[in-house]
Amino acid sequence: MNQPSDLLKTITAAKGFTDADTPLALFAEWLEDAEKSEPNDPNAMSVATVDETGMPNVRMVLLKDFDDAGFVFYTNFESAKGREILGQGKAALNFHWKSLRRQVRIRGLVETVSDEEADDYFASRARDSRIGAWASQQSRSLESRFAFEKSIAKFTAKFAVGAVPRPPYWSGFRVQPLSIEFWHDRPYRLHDRIVFSRDNVDTDWHKVRLYP
Numbered sequence: 001m002n003q004p005s006d007l008l009k010t011i012t013a014a015k016g017f018t019d020a021d022t023p024l025a026l027f028a029e030w031l032e033d034a035e036k037s038e039p040n041d042p043n044a045m046s047v048a049t050v051d052e053t054g055m056p057n058v059r060m061v062l063l064k065d066f067d068d069a070g071f072v073f074y075t076n077f078e079s080a081k082g083r084e085i086l087g088q089g090k091a092a093l094n095f096h097w098k099s100l101r102r103q104v105r106i107r108g109l110v111e112t113v114s115d116e117e118a119d120d121y122f123a124s125r126a127r128d129s130r131i132g133a134w135a136s137q138q139s140r141s142l143e144s145r146f147a148f149e150k151s152i153a154k155f156t157a158k159f160a161v162g163a164v165p166r167p168p169y170w171s172g173f174r175v176q177p178l179s180i181e182f183w184h185d186r187p188y189r190l191h192d193r194i195v196f197s198r199d200n201v202d203t204d205w206h207k208v209r210l211y212p
Ligand SMILES: Cc1cc2nc3c(=O)[nH]c(=O)nc-3n(C[C@H](O)[C@H](O)[C@H](O)COP(=O)(O)O)c2cc1C
Pocket: 041, 044, 057, 058, 059, 060, 061, 062, 063, 073, 074, 075, 076, 079, 080, 081, 082, 138, 139
């Protein structure tokens, strides 16, 4: 009997995915793998948004927390991304772990984290990063690097004694996933794609495999 060709073996094998996988469990597993293999920032992800005209925008941020409720990152709510997310209430995320040849795409609705959650995370940041959150008017025009240094000096003096409070415009967004796609590289570009999707944030996941 003929042996199955490499091509057929590639198509039929589903290494990396099992029936028992839930998207969150699989994501946790892949992030853990990335923590071992990526040279830096395994939690880096791109965040895609659209502005009020429908013009897309994308940039990197760091994932700071995730669980069944969603994927959390922190930023300045008056930045371009902040305004776009507050305006549309939706965003997409993308992780690409080059060392593993894996990608995860997430699309969902966005909510703001609670003040307590944001305060706790803000308090865990280095003091200079906390001062930086006050000194930077993220995404707005800056006349010179010197102007930024002056702003840092101003807030360093202002908060010389005691705790640095969280600025009112600085907090976290939680992307509540409606779809999570896992992609991993397979030989001959016959990549595996599995998508988990659901109609609402509180309904069950539906899993499908897509052509690569
Ligand atoms: C690896 C990496 C991680 C970043 N993490 C964050 C982050 O967690 N929060 C943030 O506001 N900006 C972060 N930035 C900067 C953003 O990419 C971006 O320049 C900034 O937030 C302004 O984006 P906006 O003008 O689209 O709002 C990061 C950049 C890189 C390259």
